[in-house]
């Protein structure tokens with residue numbers, strides 16, 4: 001669905017924020033994009049819907065080159081994006097008006113706008129917020145309202161750029177389960193995250209360091225790869241414990257998605273063996 005060939009980019013001359021990136025993403029994939037601060041993650045995903053254009057190389061979405069300006073409307077309908085701070089995304093005075101805005105821009109008939117707006121809000125369980133100002137919402141509600149505005153346009157792929165980083169644990173869980181549900185329904189998901197505990201939700205991980213891809217593969221193998229020793233990639237504590245147990249004799253332990261109960265059982269198992 002998305003092909004990135006030899007993509008290089010800098011905000012200034014002689015700067016390489018992205019350096020010869022080659023990646024291809026298929027329809028229906030769930031990809032986590034990770035890396036330290038300033039490694040190029042946001043710059044990378046902003047290339048996927050033409051918010052930034054390559055200095056060298058190319059990005060194609062369903063065969064459409066992002067450098068061809070006339071392709072951009074179609075590309076942005078195929079790839080929606082939700083940002084860390086949703087306030088930058090709202091244009092309507094109420095949630096409902098905001099969600100309807102994209103459809104109005106496409107000159108849809110008002111009955112279609114009404115139906116699609118209602119179902120986008122109800123799919124995300126936020127119909128009760130329709131009449132509220134986006135400024136009155138909690139962090140999690142804001143993310144879901146911004147997502148409703150993206151999903152109403154029925155994109156094939158949704159990019160989430162660090163959307164959970166400012167949320168409390170409950171809202172974080174709510175947003176993550178919504179993302180997982182979208183993936184189950186067949187959407188292509190690209191999720192930039194600092195939180196490596198979220199990596200197990202994805203099937204594939206792309207890790208960046210200094211604008212280069214240092215890992216591109218299964219999420220289940222990521223924590224065993226040399227990429228995790230890169231600066232800026234910190235292993236979650238439970239994964240670190242799982243890796244330690246694995247190194248100390250429990251070869252069968254699943255390090256990709258460890259939970260407290262399984263780890264406790266594994267510790268007892270190891271104790272009884274020694």
Ligand SMILES: Nc1ncnc2c1ncn2[C@@H]1O[C@H](COP(=O)(O)OP(=O)(O)OP(=O)(O)O)[C@@H](O)[C@H]1O
Pocket residue numbers: 011017035036037038039040041042043044194
């Ligand atoms: N608009 C901009 N103008 C100039 N430099 C920028 C701009 N946006 C990002 N940069 C620089 O590009 C580099 C990569 O930034 P980017 O936001 O892509 O990194 P990131 O991996 O997403 O980081 P973080 O995890 O901190 O959000 C950084 O050095 C950053 O300072």
